[in-house]
Amino acid sequence: SLKNSATFKQYQLQAQQLLQRGLDQHIKLAVTGLSRSGKTAFITALVHHLTEQATKQNLPFFSVIQSERLIAAKTVPQSELDITTFPYRDGINSLKQGLWPSSTERINTLRIAIKYRPASGLRAQISETQTLLIDLIDYPGEWLMDLPMLELNFASWSWQQLELLNQSPRLQHAEAFLNHIAAIDWQGPVDEQQLTELATEYQGLLRKFKDELKLSVLQPGRMLMPGDLAGAPILAFFPLPEVTQAEEGSMYHHVKTRYQAYVKEVVQGFYQQHFSQFDRQIVLVDLLDALAQGHDVFNEQTQAINQLIRHFSYGKSNFIKRLFQPKIDKLLFAATKSDHLSAHHHKDLTLLLDSIISTAKNDLIFDGVKIDTMAMSSVSATTPVMVEQKGEKLSCIRGKEIASNQLMTYLPAQPPMRPLTVQEWPQHGFQFPAFYPDVGSNNGIRHIRLDHVMEFLLGDKLK
Ligand code: GDP
Incomplete structure (x- = not known):
């Protein structure tokens, strides 16, 4: 026992x-x-x-x-x-x-x-x-910007992107690219070199939109944050005016195929391998x-x-549900x-x-x-500090500013409680200086x- x-x-x-x-x-x-x-x-x-x-x-x-x-x-x-x-x-x-x-x-x-x-x-x-x-x-959040591509074929995606490129503030920068794609016979035989050059030009444009114009609706998102895909042909595509009869082996068909591969392998792949597990x-x-x-x-x-x-809104976008059961x-x-x-x-x-x-x-x-x-x-x-000015107490912040490399005290701007219209936007805008982390x-x-x-x-x- x-x-x-x-x-x-x-x-x-x-x-x-x-x-x-x-x-x-x-x-x-x-x-x-x-x-x-x-x-x-x-x-x-x-x-x-x-x-x-x-x-x-x-x-x-x-x-x-x-x-x-x-x-x-x-x-x-x-x-x-x-x-x-x-x-x-x-x-x-x-x-x-x-x-x-x-x-x-x-x-x-x-x-x-x-x-x-x-x-x-x-x-x-x-x-x-x-x-x-x-x-x-x-x-990278940039990767999520590609979600709408799951629902678009190459022609509709191209149409949307070309619309954007033809509007201010993008147009001023996109003109050269738009002229280049207009000058090419897309029904003609594939010229890999030309495609690579145009893809590089389009990537350069997206970069510029992001870095200089600070725009955020940019596709394909992986072009900006390629990770392991840097330089891979699957990223080498760009929007094109529709060619309805593009035969296999033509320039148009080639770009379209890359778009389809991107959507299937990269966009859909991210959802299935990662997003669905979160x-x-x-x-x-x-x-x-x-x-x-x-x-x-x-x-x-x-x-x-x-x-x-x-x-994250699965109720509405049932195309996510079609891909996987979100958790x-x-x-x-x-x-x-x-x-x-x-x-x-x-x-x-x-x-x-x-x-x-x-x-x-x-x-x-x-x-x-x-x-x-x-x-x-x-x-x-930063650390909060109270500063007295003309008898008034002001809540300021103090920190080592990056621009001047010095300890500075600022009275920070008050952010609006809701998005402002152009008319309501303050004339001098908003400024928030950057600081070094304080340990x-x-x-x-x-x-x-x-x-x-x-x-x-x-x-x-x-x-
Ligand atoms: P990521 O690209 O999303 O990974 O962004 P990072 O974490 O690299 O942050 C970008 C920059 O934002 C940093 O280099 C800092 O200058 C600034 N930053 C990030 N978090 C903070 C924060 O909590 N306070 C302040 N003051 N700046 C921050």
């Missing part, structure tokens, strides 16, 4: 281990945003605060820490071997030296394990501790930079964000870099973001996706509302 009871204990232990394994959780948290929106800074800060600065004082709104149930969080080896590892060490080292990490330009991943004490319920009864595995996946998503938006660029750029960004939201149940839109504002204007920034996405947001709520908007800062580069005296990296972000995205998984 002694033997029996030992066996029984062993069974009990095994059963418990199995149960525990079943309860251990795993989520894929995707991070996206257009380039320079702050993805690299965000992931670096998130990992840093979870693994190195997880104190009540630092993360008061993150409930697992608030209720003292966090045991430890650390980075662990990822399971997906074909995706680059997010360079966390490089990022945190840069920040600690007072420099911004260099941005990543492709899909990256990093796995964190959070060991915690469950609060109550089945988890708490079965085991003292649980582990939540989080796969962070960082991918459980939660945060979308970072740099509204302040868009405001600083002026009315047209701001409008274009609004358009881009709304196009991006369509990815995302929580979606957070975060206006980043709020440390450029004084604290009492953070609310305005949230309202502005809210009003930009309001229509789309209602559809999402209808689809059962929990959605929220926040103004936050992954890494505060403080004891290498403490400060954030604004990163704990609220953690609570929304992870809190319920750590109960």
Whole structure:
């Protein structure tokens, strides 16, 4: 009987281990945003605060820490071997030296394990501790700009793009390209060299639209962030005026075939391999930079964000449903870099973001996706200071400005609470100077509302 009871204990232990394994959780948290929106800074800060600065004082709104149930969080080896590892060490080292990490330009991943004490319920009864595995996946928001291509054939896509190219502000820059494509016999035999040159010219145009004109509705998105596909023929296509009778072997047919391959392999491939696996998503938006660029750029960004939201609105866009069964149940839109504002204007920034996405947001709520908007800062580069001027107290910010390389104090602009019309736009526009990250005296990296972000995205998984 002694033997029996030992066996029984062993069974009990095994059963418990199995149960525990079943309860251990795993989520894929995707991070996206257009380039320079702050993805690299965000992931670096998130990992840093979870693994190195997880104190009540630092993360008061993150409930697992608030209720003292966090045991430890650390980075662990990822399971997906074909995706680059997010360079966390490089990022945190840069920040600690007072420099911004260099941005990543492709899909990256990093796995964190959070060991915690469950609060109550089945988890708490079965085991003292649980582990939540989080796969962070960082991918360029530019890639999401290609979604509409899934529904368009080459002729309709071309038609839309050529419409855009023929309008201001694109037209001034696109004229040479439009003349070049007009001068070619697209029914003639394939000339690879010519196609490569034109593709390079079109890519150059997209780059210019992005870097100089700060436009964001740009297709194909991979041309801007090619990642592993740099130089691959599948990216070497561009819009063309329709040729109805294009035979196989003709220039037109060749470009059309590349378009079709791109849509199928690259766009659809991204949805099937990656997007369909995401459980939660945060979308970072740099509204302040868009405001600083002026009315047209701001409008274009609004358009881009709304196009991006369509990815999460499955109820309406059933062509996503046709591809896969979406899993995302929580979606957070975060206006980043709020440390450029004084604290009492953070609310305005949230309202502005809210009003930009309001229509789309209602559809999402209808689809059962929990959605929220926040103004936050992954890494505060400024400190708030009160300045007295002519008897008036002004809330200013102070930091080491990048342009002058000096400590400067500014009275930040107040962002509008909703998108402004051209007439309402302030004459001198908006300005938000850039600062170096501030690591403080004891290498403490400060954030604004990163704990609220953690609570929304992870809190319920750590109960
Ligand atoms: P990514 O291209 O989306 O990965 O963007 P990054 O994370 O590289 O951020 C681009 C730039 O935005 C950085 O180099 C910083 O200058 C700035 N930035 C990002 N996050 C913050 C922040 O929280 N506060 C401030 N002040 N600037 C930020």
